[in-house]
Amino acid sequence: MASRISELVIKCRDPQRLAAFWCEALGFVVLETDDDGVVEVGPKEGFGGLQPTLIFIPVTEPEAVGLRLHFDVNATDRDQDAELERLLKLGARPADIGQTGEESWHVLADPEGNVFCLLRGRLS
Structure with a gap:
């Protein structure tokens, strides 16, 4: 059996704004918003389908240079x-x-x- 990507975690300054952008871009919906500002978005079917969910985590540190x-x-x-x-x-x-x-x-x-x-x- 092989693994597959189920979630992609993205550190960002404004999780709500990025979640809204990617929901519109990908036709996703907000699946969960935590009290600490973390926002999870994904297909309307929810977590566990063929497409990974995106998790936006708020950070205050400067953005990384040369993301890979x-x-x-x-x-x-x-x-x-x-x-x-x-x-x-x-x-x-x-x-x-x-x-x-x-x-x-x-x-x-x-x-x-x-x-x-x-x-x-x-x-x-």
């Missing part, structure tokens, strides 16, 4: 250009990590600057 992990997302119901426009309206912004401009994906940053990529392929 990022999300790749794919549109499920529209083409890449339409999804790019939607994500930018939600608060994402273009990010430059040294790409050439010839890539088939877009590099973006969420409202706290966490880099993620919007891939060309569409998933159903």
Whole structure:
């Protein structure tokens, strides 16, 4: 038997804001909010499905430089250009990590600057 990713834990300054962004971006819902400010979001079906839940933990320390992990997302119901426009309206912004401009994906940053990529392929 193998393991699979069930949760991704993200340290951030404003868990509510990031949770709202990623809920809109991924079609997730808030599953739980703790008294200490931790927010868990995930698919409407809840924890334990095929998609991992995201847990946003409040921190006050400065953000790490050169994070070694990022999300790749794919549109499920529209083409890449339409999804790019939607994500930018939600608060994402273009990010430059040294790409050439010839890539088939877009590099973006969420409202706290966490880099993620919007891939060309569409998933159903």
